[in-house]
Amino acid sequence: MRKFLGFISILGFIAAILVFMVADATIQLAFVTAIFLxxxxxxxxxxxxxxxxxRLPVSKEFPSLTVIVPSFNxxxxxxxxxxxxxxxxxxxxFEVVLVDDGSTDSTxxxxxxxxxxxxxxxQNKGKAASLNEAIMQARSELIACxxxxxxxxxxxxxxxxxxxxxxxxxxxxxFITVHKPRTIWxxxxxxxxxxxxxxxxxxxxxxxxxxxxxxxxxxFRRTALVKIGGFAEDNITEDFEMGLKLHRARFxxxxxxxxxxxxxxxxxxxxxxxxIRWYRGxxxxxxxxxxxxxxxxxxxxxxxxFPIIALYIPVTVVSFFFVLAxxxxxxxxxxxQAFQFIVYQQSLPLTLDPLFIRPDMLLFASFLVTYVxxxxxxxxxxxxxxxxxxxxxxxxxxxxxxxxxxxxYALSLYKEIAGSDLQW
Amino acid sequence: MVNLKYAMAAVLTVNLFFIVLSVIDxxxxxxxxxxxxxxxxxxxxxxxxESAMAMIQLEKSNPEYCTIVDSAYxxxxxxxxxxxxxxxxxxxxxxxxxxxxLKRQFLLSNIQLWQxxxxxxxxxxxxxxxxxxxxxxKPSCSECQIQGRMIDSVRESCKNVRVFVMDIEESMxxxxxxxxxxxxxxxxxxxxxxxxxxxxxDEAAIKKAVSCGS
Numbered sequence: 001m002r003k004f005l006g007f008i009s010i011l012g013f014i015a016a017i018l019v020f021m022v023a024d025a026t027i028q029l030a031f032v033t034a035i036f037l038x039x040x041x042x043x044x045x046x047x048x049x050x051x052x053x054x055r056l057p058v059s060k061e062f063p064s065l066t067v068i069v070p071s072f073n074x075x076x077x078x079x080x081x082x083x084x085x086x087x088x089x090x091x092x093x094f095e096v097v098l099v100d101d102g103s104t105d106s107t108x109x110x111x112x113x114x115x116x117x118x119x120x121x122x123q124n125k126g127k128a129a130s131l132n133e134a135i136m137q138a139r140s141e142l143i144a145c146x147x148x149x150x151x152x153x154x155x156x157x158x159x160x161x162x163x164x165x166x167x168x169x170x171x172x173x174x175f176i177t178v179h180k181p182r183t184i185w186x187x188x189x190x191x192x193x194x195x196x197x198x199x200x201x202x203x204x205x206x207x208x209x210x211x212x213x214x215x216x217x218x219x220f221r222r223t224a225l226v227k228i229g230g231f232a233e234d235n236i237t238e239d240f241e242m243g244l245k246l247h248r249a250r251f252x253x254x255x256x257x258x259x260x261x262x263x264x265x266x267x268x269x270x271x272x273x274x275x276i277r278w279y280r281g282x283x284x285x286x287x288x289x290x291x292x293x294x295x296x297x298x299x300x301x302x303x304x305x306f307p308i309i310a311l312y313i314p315v316t317v318v319s320f321f322f323v324l325a326x327x328x329x330x331x332x333x334x335x336x337q338a339f340q341f342i343v344y345q346q347s348l349p350l351t352l353d354p355l356f357i358r359p360d361m362l363l364f365a366s367f368l369v370t371y372v373x374x375x376x377x378x379x380x381x382x383x384x385x386x387x388x389x390x391x392x393x394x395x396x397x398x399x400x401x402x403x404x405x406x407x408x409y410a411l412s413l414y415k416e417i418a419g420s421d422l423q424w
Numbered sequence: 425m426v427n428l429k430y431a432m433a434a435v436l437t438v439n440l441f442f443i444v445l446s447v448i449d450x451x452x453x454x455x456x457x458x459x460x461x462x463x464x465x466x467x468x469x470x471x472x473x474e475s476a477m478a479m480i481q482l483e484k485s486n487p488e489y490c491t492i493v494d495s496a497y498x499x500x501x502x503x504x505x506x507x508x509x510x511x512x513x514x515x516x517x518x519x520x521x522x523x524x525x526l527k528r529q530f531l532l533s534n535i536q537l538w539q540x541x542x543x544x545x546x547x548x549x550x551x552x553x554x555x556x557x558x559x560x561x562k563p564s565c566s567e568c569q570i571q572g573r574m575i576d577s578v579r580e581s582c583k584n585v586r587v588f589v590m591d592i593e594e595s596m597x598x599x600x601x602x603x604x605x606x607x608x609x610x611x612x613x614x615x616x617x618x619x620x621x622x623x624x625x626d627e628a629a630i631k632k633a634v635s636c637g638s
Binding site: 029036037040041044045047048207303304333336337340353355356357358359362363366 | 429430432433434436437440441444447448451454455458510513514516517519563566567570
């Protein structure tokens with residue numbers, strides 16, 4: 001049955017490309033208009049929240065805290081991670097728990113050099129299970145979950161904990177950034193993270209619509225975690241599920257623009273593996289929590305944030321096929337032109353008439369303006385500047401990322417339908 | 425309060441959308457306007473020459489008249505190509521307004537000029553060649569663009585060539601008759617001094633066919 005569904009979905013994908021290949025100008029125009037309106041509404045809605053003022057409550061209390069670092073075969077990063085975690089300033093002593101999820105490398109030896117409590121598990125059971133075990137044993141009021149490849153800044157706790165006094169606040173999320181990007185794929189992710197962990201959650205927090213509690217670092221209220229039963233152990237994106245679960249239990253999720261550097265995949269294949277896990281998790285959880293869809297009970301999450309995420313998946317996949325079909329046309333044209341250049345030594349002239357500009361370029365320009373605007377907001381949040389080293393990432397994110405990302409979405413959708421094994 | 429936010433976003437979206445549409449529409453109109461202006465003078469020129477030719481026919485080839493027609497022609501020829509290029513580019517870029525009527529007008533004037541040019545050869549002493557370039561407006565005809573560039577460079581180096589264009593996809597009485605008469609079935613094709621050449625012709629071959637010295 002699953003195989004049959006997978007086959008049907010491949011047929012559907014091919015049909016979508018063919019439809020766009022033969023689509024006439026009117027159909028194309030209608031499609032582009034629909035996508036444009038969808039994006040425009042999302043962007044305007046987020047843009048409007050810029051006008052809203054929001055102040056986080058400040059309390060003088062510094063409640064007890066446990067930092068949980070789940071780790072599995074992370075000998076390369078665990079040392080630096082623990083150094084950063086232990087260097088964090090806080091009025092009281094806080095406990096650091098390292099959950100070694102059955103590592104087969106030297107993670108445990110490295111960790112034992114630091115003053116941390118190590119919980120050793122013989123079998124590898126996954127991140128969610130590790131976290132849950134540590135959460136069960138913790139007795140503190142707050143719990144910070146830190147990935148073993150994330151390096152929190154010194155001032156993090158002093159800047160964030162005073163804003164966590166509200167008992168309704170389930171989790172505090174932060175601005176996840178890329179730690180020292182080297183490869184072009186990391187540079188691309190650096191610019192993407194600025195956008196998706198910067199301006200979007202910042203604006204989303206103004207109407208309590210953060211749906212994800214980022215895995216790299218989130219501080220939770222322990223009572224909230226206990227009430228909702230901890231992380232889902234059978235879920236591949238437990239951080240997205242956690243966000244939805246907190247919303248369902250009526251906890252608030254807040255956001256502070258404090259930069260948290262984390263390691264990101266270096267190569268394309270590693271990135272693809274990560275993204276397929278994320279996006280399959282997104283599709284899985286959207287279906288799991290479909291009662292959020294247009295549900296006024298959950299305020300803006302139900303009426304805006306969740307439907308946008310849910311619609312974003314099909315919109316991205318269909319756009320991918322649209323762009324693919326356009327690209328195939330373009331490649332066909334380029335190939336014939338190249339052929340003719342070789343055969344007849346003639347190339348097409350460049351015209352400087354401004355009226356030759358086509359309307360689709362105008363749409364592209366409007367997307368570019370939007371991106372630059374949100375990028376500017378994101379950089380402003382962590383008071384950084386657009387420097388020359390970001391140019392590669394910027395170009396990648398404009399010209400490569402949309403296509404690659406949409407491809408990952410299409411692949412994830414296919415895998416989710418065909419039902420191949422879920423992997424972390 | 426929640427609803428107000430959504431309404432505001434919706435209103436703003438619609439407004440922004442209409443601004444984008446208006447910009448596209450404005451550019452469409454600008455293209456039409458520019459092309460209409462250029463086309464008007466071109467068509468007038470074609471009609472002017474046609475009536476001048478009618479007079480020459482009546483007067484049984486007065487050489488002085490022929491000189492006037494000849495010099496008028498050289499002013500027109502450059503325009504054909506520039507207009508053609510503009511038309512193709514604008515047609516591709518236009519989203520809402522179509523070029524149908526203007527394009528037919530342009531093609532018709534081209535045919536008028538071509539006929540006048542042929543008559544001139546019959547009634548006056550003339551040393552020019554008439555090149556009718558049959559292209560296809562389908563985007564799949566990329567050879568047509570290449571052929572167009574070649575003809576352009578031939579026209580620049582050979583002063584005795586007069587270039588006219590015709591779209592094979594367009595159906596008009598006079599165009600249909602020409603297609604039938606010269607047995608034109610595919611694009612690109614060239615009709616040089618009454619002889620049909622099918623397929624892409626390279627620069628040297630065209631120069632040879634129009635007997636261009638340089």
